[in-house]
Amino acid sequence: MKTLFAKVWDRHEVLRRDDGVSLLFVDRHLVHEGSHHAFRKLADRGLAVSRPDLTFGVTDHYAPTRPGHATDAIRGMMAGLVENTARHGIRCFGPDDPGQGIVHVIGPEQGLTLPGLVINCGDSHTSTHGAFGAIAFGIGATEVAHVLATQTVWQKRPPVMRLTIDGTLASGVTAKDVALGWIAQLGADGARGHAVEYAGSTVRAMSMEARMTLCNLSIEGGARCGMVAPDAVTLEYIRGRAFAPGADLWDAACADWLSLATDPDAAFDRDVTLDASTIAPLVTWGTSPEDALPITADVPAPKDDHARDALAYMGLTAGRPLAGTPIDRVFIGSCTNGRIEDLRAAAAVLSGRRARVPGMVSPGSAAVKRQAEDEGLDRIFADAGLEWVDPGCSMCVGMNGDTVARGERCASSTNRNFKGRQGQGARTHLMSPAMVAAAALTGALADVRPLLRGRT
Amino acid sequence: MTGWRAFTGRAVVFAHDNVDTDQLIPARFMSAPRAQGYGRFLLHDHPDRDTLSGAEIVIAGRNFGCGSSREAAVYALVDAGIRAVIAPGFGDIFAANAVNNGLLPAVVADTAALRAAVDAGGEIAIDLEKGTLSAGEITETFTLDAAARDKIVNGWDDIDLTASHTDTIATFIKTYHGTYPWSRPNPKGEPTCA
Ligand code: SF4
Numbered sequence: 001m002k003t004l005f006a007k008v009w010d011r012h013e014v015l016r017r018d019d020g021v022s023l024l025f026v027d028r029h030l031v032h033e034g035s036h037h038a039f040r041k042l043a044d045r046g047l048a049v050s051r052p053d054l055t056f057g058v059t060d061h062y063a064p065t066r067p068g069h070a071t072d073a074i075r076g077m078m079a080g081l082v083e084n085t086a087r088h089g090i091r092c093f094g095p096d097d098p099g100q101g102i103v104h105v106i107g108p109e110q111g112l113t114l115p116g117l118v119i120n121c122g123d124s125h126t127s128t129h130g131a132f133g134a135i136a137f138g139i140g141a142t143e144v145a146h147v148l149a150t151q152t153v154w155q156k157r158p159p160v161m162r163l164t165i166d167g168t169l170a171s172g173v174t175a176k177d178v179a180l181g182w183i184a185q186l187g188a189d190g191a192r193g194h195a196v197e198y199a200g201s202t203v204r205a206m207s208m209e210a211r212m213t214l215c216n217l218s219i220e221g222g223a224r225c226g227m228v229a230p231d232a233v234t235l236e237y238i239r240g241r242a243f244a245p246g247a248d249l250w251d252a253a254c255a256d257w258l259s260l261a262t263d264p265d266a267a268f269d270r271d272v273t274l275d276a277s278t279i280a281p282l283v284t285w286g287t288s289p290e291d292a293l294p295i296t297a298d299v300p301a302p303k304d305d306h307a308r309d310a311l312a313y314m315g316l317t318a319g320r321p322l323a324g325t326p327i328d329r330v331f332i333g334s335c336t337n338g339r340i341e342d343l344r345a346a347a348a349v350l351s352g353r354r355a356r357v358p359g360m361v362s363p364g365s366a367a368v369k370r371q372a373e374d375e376g377l378d379r380i381f382a383d384a385g386l387e388w389v390d391p392g393c394s395m396c397v398g399m400n401g402d403t404v405a406r407g408e409r410c411a412s413s414t415n416r417n418f419k420g421r422q423g424q425g426a427r428t429h430l431m432s433p434a435m436v437a438a439a440a441l442t443g444a445l446a447d448v449r450p451l452l453r454g455r456t
Numbered sequence: 457m458t459g460w461r462a463f464t465g466r467a468v469v470f471a472h473d474n475v476d477t478d479q480l481i482p483a484r485f486m487s488a489p490r491a492q493g494y495g496r497f498l499l500h501d502h503p504d505r506d507t508l509s510g511a512e513i514v515i516a517g518r519n520f521g522c523g524s525s526r527e528a529a530v531y532a533l534v535d536a537g538i539r540a541v542i543a544p545g546f547g548d549i550f551a552a553n554a555v556n557n558g559l560l561p562a563v564v565a566d567t568a569a570l571r572a573a574v575d576a577g578g579e580i581a582i583d584l585e586k587g588t589l590s591a592g593e594i595t596e597t598f599t600l601d602a603a604a605r606d607k608i609v610n611g612w613d614d615i616d617l618t619a620s621h622t623d624t625i626a627t628f629i630k631t632y633h634g635t636y637p638w639s640r641p642n643p644k645g646e647p648t649c650a
Contacts, residue, residue, distance in 0.1 A: 011636070014628045015621065019603040023621065025628060027639050037490060037527060045615070053641070062487075077487050110645070117639055124525040124549055140527035140553035142614070150618045152625055156601065188474055189519040189545050222522065224548050243645030245638040253638035288474045288522075306473040306517075399483050418478040418523060420501050 001266040004229050005160045005195045008135045008260060012118045014152060021156050027117035027134075029055045029147045030103050031085070033062045033077040035122050038144035039084040049088040051151040056112060057085040057092035060102045061399045063392030065362050074400055088148075099242075101365020101391045104128040104335035108212065109367055111241025115230040115257035120147050125335050125415065126225075127218040131211035132238070133230040133260050135195070138219065158224045159269035161194040162262075165202040167276035172449040174345070175210035176337060176413070176432035178202065179217035180282040180292040182274055188290040192222035194270065197262065202276040203228055208237040209341040216336045217415055220289040229261035283322055283445055284417045284430040286310030291417070295323050295435070295447045313419055314427050315407070322445050325429075328408040330359030330386070330440040331422075332433050334396040337413035338364030340371050342433040346413075347377045349437035349451050350384040356443030359386045359436075360402065362394040386440065398423050411439035457558050459611030460584070463539050465512030467580040467591065469571050470504065475516060476523035477550060481532045494528060495535035508536065513580045515567050516543040521550025530557045540582055542567060542589060542598065555604040558611065562589060562598035569594050584609055 002010075014023040031038070035057075042049070049055060062077040064070040070078075078095055085092035093099040099110055104125050107113040113129040119136035120126065122144040129136035139153065147153055165178060183190065196218050203211065211228045218226030228234075235254050238244045245253045280294035287310040293300065301318045302308040311318060316325065332338070332346050343363060361381045363369040369391055372378055378388045395402040396414040403423030404410045410428050413436045414421075417428040429445060438448035485497040499505040508514065514533075520543040521529060530553045533541070540560035544567065551561040560582065564570065573591035574580065581590040584605055589596045606612065618625075633640060 011632070014625055017603070019606070021603045023618065023625075025625070025632060028641075034486065034526070036487075040490070047615070056641075073487055112641060114639065116636070122525055124523065126525075138525035138549055140525050140530070140549060140556065142527060142553065142556035146614050146618065149615050150622075150625065151629070152618060154614055154618070156603065187519075188522055189547075192519075192545060193548055222519070222548065243641040246642055246644060249638040256636065256638070288476075290474075304473070305471070309472070397483050399486070416476070416478065416523065418476045420482055421478045424482070424501055 001263040003160050003266045003268065004133060004197055004227055004260055004262045005135065008116050008118070008133070009157060011116070021154050023152050024118050024155055026120050026147050026151050026153055027054060028112055028119045029151070030107060030119070030121035031055065031057045031081070031144065032060050032103050032123065033081045035144055036080050037141035038122065038148060041141070041145035042148055047149045049090065049148045052089040054151060055090045055148065057081055057090050058100060058103050058106055059095050061393045061397065063095065063100070063390070064400050065389035065392050065394045065402055069401060071401065098366055101367065102335045102338060102393055104216065105338060105364035105368065108132065108208070109241070109365055111238055111244030114238065114244065115234060116260055120153055124219045125216050127223065128212050128216040128335055130215040130218070130225050130227040131208060132234055133227060133257065135225055135227065137225040158193055158195045160197060161191055161270040161272060162197050162199055162268040163272050163274065164200040165198065165274045165276050166200040167202055169202060169276050169279065172281055172434060172452050173279050174432040174434065175206060175213040177279050177282045178274070178276065179214050180284065180289060180430065181279050183217065183221040183289050184282070184292040186221060186272070188220060188288045189222040191218070194223050196223045196226045198226060198228050204231065207341060208233060209339045212339070213336055217289070220415060230257040281432060281435050281448055283435065285314065285316060285322060287313055287417055287419050289415070289417060289430060292430070293322060295445065297322055323447055325445040326409070327357055327411050327429070327439050327444055329357050329404065329410050330355070330436050331395040331410055331412045331414065332359070332436050333362035333364065333394050334414040335364065336415040337433045338362065338368065340368050342413065343368070343372050343377050346433040346437040347380040348455055349434050349448060350440065351380045353384055353441050355385045355440035357440060359440050360389055360395060361386050362389050363391045365391050384440065395422055397421065404428070411436045411445065457611040457613060459609050460558065461609055462583050464579055464581040465539060466510060467513040467515060467574045467578060468507055468511040469515045469574055470507055471517050473517035474519045474522055477521060477526050477529040477547070478523055480521065480529035481526065486526060486528050490531055493535050494531040495537065498532035498536045512537055513540045513542065513582070514538055515571055515574060516541050518544050520546050522547035525549045527553045530554050530559055534559050542570065555607050558608055560584070560600070560608060562600060564589070564596055564598050570596055
């Protein structure tokens with residue numbers, strides 16, 4: 001009786017030392033501009049990349065989202081990756097590549113992300129790829145250099161927590177709300193060090209994109225990785241994607257992938273349950289993803305120093321309703337909520353309406369951008385007064401210069417409301433893309449549900 | 457990297473909870489080459505950053521180093537002269553990055569006694585082998601994985617360690633790819649414009 005996690009882990013264990021640390025084979029290694037430290041380490045030791053065929057590069061963190069917006073420093077960061085990958089014979093989805101996009105969006109999109117794999121990237125939201133039933137986790141630069149040199153990673157087997165979510169999500173409630181909900185309940189370190197398997201009827205009913213949002217945010221609850229067992233929805237998503245198995249291997253692959261699901265009596269180190277029907281659209285009020293509450297709630301009275309400090313930074317007064325808090329701008333995008341379904345959800349709210357505040361919509365990849373334009377979503381955003389820009393990490397992290405000004409309040413579909421994350425002194429409220437759209441229309445934090453009436 | 461077993465140094469209290477890696481080093485500094493030194497970026501935008509000046513050991517709050525995988529957060533601490541952080545818990549990836557750079561992430565569930573001892577302007581003596589932290593009359597034990605401890609003590613570098621397994625890895629991959637041929641990227645794969 002094995003868990004999904006155990007099945008995938010065991011097939012990748014090259015060896016295990018006496019102290020319990022295992023050497024795992026890595027199926028896919030994704031690198032981006034931030035991997036420059038690791039490439040330098042490799043160069044300093046004169047080492048080659050062990051498996052360039054299993055390594056893929058992409059420019060995303062520094063990618064300019066508007067023409068002419070790249071500074072020399074930003075161009076240098078992208079050129080550095082293009083050079084490093086070219087030197088080692090690694091396929092790179094560079095600035096003008098039709099496959100360019102945010103690393104955690106393009107992995108699944110290109111069929112590089114598959115069930116049963118071990119996937120590493122020097123980025124904490126690598127947990128996203130676990131939505132396919134892969135063990136996918138972020139690593140630091142020293143480990144990136146190690147994976148480049150050896151195609152393996154040393155890891156201590158983590159305990160496994162099952163998060164069972166049952167019930168139907170109400171209209172206007174999304175995977176983002178489920179994720180913020182459990183993190184608010186257990187804390188930003190609530191799943192620390194665990195591999196989390198998401199199970200239950202709510203998860204089974206989710207699309208792949210929703211599952212990716214759920215797994216993406218695992219790291220914000222402290223988890224090492226998040227996983228969902230492959231099923232028919234998974235296979236349907238993968239079929240026909242560029243780097244996915246072709247017809248010759250497809251049936252065998254599917255049979256193998258479906259066998260990865262957790263066995264009925266497998267034991268977990270920890271079990272947590274969540275009732276989906278009780279979840280409302282959430283927004284964050286503080287500076288940690290755990291600081292989340294239903295939009296219908298009031299700004300909480302601070303219970304500790306963290307909360308006092310967070311409210312001061314955010315410029316909020318305890319006891320006032322969260323809804324109605326004026327905002328300065330909105331951002332829709334990121335590896336959490338920059339996929340086509342996210343853009344459709346925001347467009348469904350915005351269609352035929354005008355935003356009261358400025359904002360940007362950055363699709364998660366060039367492919368998402370093309371599809372959105374084919375569907376006319378770009379027009380809906382533009383007609384609403386929002387800027388439709390190129391794909392990249394953009395205002396999620398501000399490395400490309402897309403930042404929120406000091407003291408400005410931003411309703412954002414991203415994953416981190418950390419101090420200064422979107423820019424020095426920026427105030428970030430995390431929420432689903434539909435909720436961001438609602439905030440854009442009203443110029444304030446707002447409940448999206450009334451705005452959806454008659455639309456869904 | 458050179459290993460270490462014991463260290464005594466000036467400790468300070470930085471009692472904030474959830475100090476994330478974006479605070480430890482804001483993203484805008486991360487394009488700099490390491491050779492330039494990252495110490496000056498440490499907690500650059502944090503109102504209490506001066507607390508850390510001259511510190512060698514930091515007693516921190518809950519969930520220190522949560523957030524991104526940026527090893528630059530560890531570079532900033534190390535380059536600022538910090539050898540150990542003591543906290544009730546750490547971000548997972550941060551702790552692994554710390555160990556890879558000889559920075560001790562010492563887990564102490566309740567740091568109140570140490571904080572009290574250090575507030576008087578104290579030093580802390582770290583003994584890695586015994587797993588203890590001593591300040592004045594007080595001695596606390598800390599939690600750290602045996603493997604992580606060995607790595608810091610010996611200054612081990614994983615690439616060197618793994619090199620001794622090169623043949624085992626090659627054999628493993630051959631068998632693995634034979635058993636799960638669909639796990640490889642489809643060689644015909646090229647992104648489509650669809
Ligand atoms: S979109 Fe944001 S969270 Fe995702 S990879 Fe880019 S910077 Fe990281």
